[in-house]
Amino acid sequence: MTATEMTARMLAAGSTAPAAPSEPLLEVDGLVVELPSTGTNPRLRAGGSRPGAVRVVDGVSFDIPPATTVGLIGESGSGKTMTANAIIGLLPDGAAVGGQLRFRGEDLLRTDPARRRGLRGHEIAMIFQDPLAALNPTQTIARQVGEILRRSGRPRAEVRRRVVELLDRAGVPEPTRRMRNFPHEFSGGMRQRAMIALALAGSPALLLADEPTTALDVTVQARILRLLHSIQQDEGLAMLLVSHDLRVVAHVAHQVVVMYAGRVAERGPTGAVLGRPAHPYTRALVNSVPAVRTRTALAHPLPGTPATPANRPAGCAFHPRCPMARERCRTEQPAVRSVAPDRWTACHFAEELLQA
Amino acid sequence: MIRVVVKRLLIGVLVMWGAASLIFVIVRVAPGDPVSILLGPDAGQDQIDQLTASLGLDRPMFAQYLSYLGHAVRFDFGDSYLFGRPAMAEVLERLPATAELMLASTLIAVVVGLALGLLAGGRPGTAVDRVVSASTIALQSFPTFWVGIMLILIFALALRLLPSAGSGTPAHLVLPAVTLALPFTAIVARLTRTSVADTMREPYIQTARSKGLTERQVLLGHALRNSLIPVVTIVGLHMGGLMGGAVIVENVFAWPGLGSLVVDSVSNRDYQVVQAATFLIAGIVMLFNLVADLVYSQLDPRIRLEGTS
Numbered sequence: 143m144t145a146t147e148m149t150a151r152m153l154a155a156g157s158t159a160p161a162a163p164s165e166p167l168l169e170v171d172g173l174v175v176e177l178p179s180t181g182t183n184p185r186l187r188a189g190g191s192r193p194g195a196v197r198v199v200d201g202v203s204f205d206i207p208p209a210t211t212v213g214l215i216g217e218s219g220s221g222k223t224m225t226a227n228a229i230i231g232l233l234p235d236g237a238a239v240g241g242q243l244r245f246r247g248e249d250l251l252r253t254d255p256a257r258r259r260g261l262r263g264h265e266i267a268m269i270f271q272d273p274l275a276a277l278n279p280t281q282t283i284a285r286q287v288g289e290i291l292r293r294s295g296r297p298r299a300e301v302r303r304r305v306v307e308l309l310d311r312a313g314v315p316e317p318t319r320r321m322r323n324f325p326h327e328f329s330g331g332m333r334q335r336a337m338i339a340l341a342l343a344g345s346p347a348l349l350l351a352d353e354p355t356t357a358l359d360v361t362v363q364a365r366i367l368r369l370l371h372s373i374q375q376d377e378g379l380a381m382l383l384v385s386h387d388l389r390v391v392a393h394v395a396h397q398v399v400v401m402y403a404g405r406v407a408e409r410g411p412t413g414a415v416l417g418r419p420a421h422p423y424t425r426a427l428v429n430s431v432p433a434v435r436t437r438t439a440l441a442h443p444l445p446g447t448p449a450t451p452a453n454r455p456a457g458c459a460f461h462p463r464c465p466m467a468r469e470r471c472r473t474e475q476p477a478v479r480s481v482a483p484d485r486w487t488a489c490h491f492a493e494e495l496l497q498a
Numbered sequence: 499m500i501r502v503v504v505k506r507l508l509i510g511v512l513v514m515w516g517a518a519s520l521i522f523v524i525v526r527v528a529p530g531d532p533v534s535i536l537l538g539p540d541a542g543q544d545q546i547d548q549l550t551a552s553l554g555l556d557r558p559m560f561a562q563y564l565s566y567l568g569h570a571v572r573f574d575f576g577d578s579y580l581f582g583r584p585a586m587a588e589v590l591e592r593l594p595a596t597a598e599l600m601l602a603s604t605l606i607a608v609v610v611g612l613a614l615g616l617l618a619g620g621r622p623g624t625a626v627d628r629v630v631s632a633s634t635i636a637l638q639s640f641p642t643f644w645v646g647i648m649l650i651l652i653f654a655l656a657l658r659l660l661p662s663a664g665s666g667t668p669a670h671l672v673l674p675a676v677t678l679a680l681p682f683t684a685i686v687a688r689l690t691r692t693s694v695a696d697t698m699r700e701p702y703i704q705t706a707r708s709k710g711l712t713e714r715q716v717l718l719g720h721a722l723r724n725s726l727i728p729v730v731t732i733v734g735l736h737m738g739g740l741m742g743g744a745v746i747v748e749n750v751f752a753w754p755g756l757g758s759l760v761v762d763s764v765s766n767r768d769y770q771v772v773q774a775a776t777f778l779i780a781g782i783v784m785l786f787n788l789v790a791d792l793v794y795s796q797l798d799p800r801i802r803l804e805g806t807s
Binding site: 230232235259260261262263264267268270272275276277278279280281286289290293324326337340341343344 | 623700701702704705706707708709710711712715719720723724797798799800
């Protein structure tokens with residue numbers, strides 16, 4: 143057994159069986175996000191963007207079924223965070239967005255702004271990478287967690303009771319006492335727990351978690367991840383887990399979407415995708431994870447630097463780093479196509495990988 | 499909290515000593531002396547010597563300084579040369595008029611400045627923002643005496659809406675208060691704008707938006723309080739600075755306050771009154787700064803904790 147296969151097995155073992163397929167809660171269909179660029183670099187115009195705009199998300203499609211965790215994985219600059227921001231509707235000023243985002247069949251990009259805002263927190267909630275920055279330093283934890291409940295007109299005593307419940311569910315010890323604290327009086331892990339309680343306050347159906355463990359200590363990361371997983375299971379939440387860390391996604395995601403330079407490289411059930419990648423980028427990602435328990439502890443880091451949406455190579459964006467690259471890859475951009483039931487890839491030569 | 503206040507008050511005592519000493523030196527170094535002004539140009543040497551001695555001005559400078567400090571700690575600055583009554587009493591009598599002017603100006607500056615700053619900073623880069631930013635720069639650059647005269651020309655002489663000088667009715671307060679408030683309003687507006695625009699870029703504003711709040715709720719519920727911290731500091735510091743502006747405005751509008759008293763006393767070399775007024779003004783400025791610091795620590799719980807632990 144090669145180190146690659148062992149790593150793949152290890153990664154695949156962590157994920158649970160995918161949820162039964164049903165009507166998706168959210169369908170991301172050909173999502174495009176363009177950000178205004180500040181520079182006047184003419185190279186930015188490559189790739190069909192509007193002049194002066196950078197296409198950071200380019201035709202991304204995937205589904206999030208109810209009660210399912212979808213892992214969104216990619217290097218920094220791959221467009222994964224912008225995809226999450228587009229879903230909740232919090233893109234930076236001046237961003238242009240296209241395609242469709244169908245939430246329970248309703249296209250979020252065409253609903254009126256007030257209705258869209260109403261969905262925020264109550265249907266679609268988000269937790270952020272850095273819980274210290276994401277919590278208001280001048281308000282108590284109780285005030286911030288309970289705000290959405292207070293604003294929807296619940297009586298004070300009920301809000302208070304619910305905040306204690308939420309903090310308790312998120313694993314904050316002594317919630318009745320700690321809820322009166324300010325964020326700076328919490329440890330990093332506790333802040334993220336408070337952030338999770340805050341996101342759950344509006345009883346959302348879809349939780350977007352943008353690198354929820356990246357800013358935390360390694361020992362705390364696993365605990366927060368387990369907490370998110372158990373909440374997702376208990377509440378029947380749909381979750382989009384955005385991460386650059388394959389191990390994070392492997393442990394809790396039912397399905398995985400791999401992004402590269404603003405596009406989907408591959409998507410499918412986590413076990414299948416990580417166990418038998420259908421895209422050389424996914425394979426390289428899997429191989430770059432150090433296999434701790436094997437004796438061949440040396441991981442294979444990805445060669446080269448990631449392509450950025452602002453500077454995307456022609457053809458397949460991954461071809462400069464791809465060991466399998468051929469002439470076709472340099473000229474023809476691969477479309478995302480189905481290569482097996484429920485498996486999609488954007489590689490011209492996926493079959494070779496799958497048959498190898 | 500209490501420890502912070504006590505510490506600040508102790509520092510305050512040092513500042514007051516510094517201010518008192520500085521003004522003692524300045525009035526004596528400045529050309530002209532009270533004796534020749536009181537007696538006029540035709541006085542004989544005998545008269546001059548006699549008055550100099552009775553005012554205690556013939557004693558060595560250091561002895562004068564010590565006795566000045568000794569009395570100052572009891573708020574006794576001696577009798578005014580000009581009015582023949584305690585200088586501090588004269589100063590205190592003029593204080594309410596100046597306080598009225600300053601409070602009115604501060605109120606205008608804070609209310610109007612905050613509103614404009616929030617309007618501009620909540621949506622940086624919009625037309626509203628550009629108008630506010632441009633007009634506040636203009637307001638800040640006009641000299642106070644010129645603004646005062648212009649307002650008199652327009653509202654008192656041309657439109658005959660408001661009295662041009664004097665005091666007594668609320669109508670008398672409008673022009674001097676507005677004149678004094680304009681540059682202050684501009685400062686508050688510009689600072690609030692910058693501060694709000696910065697705060698709106700904080701990640702916790704995204705969190706607030708992710709709860710489905712309206713932009714208005716985000717601005718007032720999450721951005722305003724955090725943006726106020728630098729604004730409060732400047733308001734506190736600048737209320738002291740208003741004292742300087744009040745001197746000019748009170749003279750333009752013949753407002754019977756501390757400012758016009760100080761100007762009169764300086765021209766008459768009425769050392770006692772100048773010293774008493776300076777001492778009082780320094781005390782007031784210090785008090786404002788202290789209050790600003792306390793409000794500041796109430797606004798930001800992180801500061802509050804650092805102070806007590």
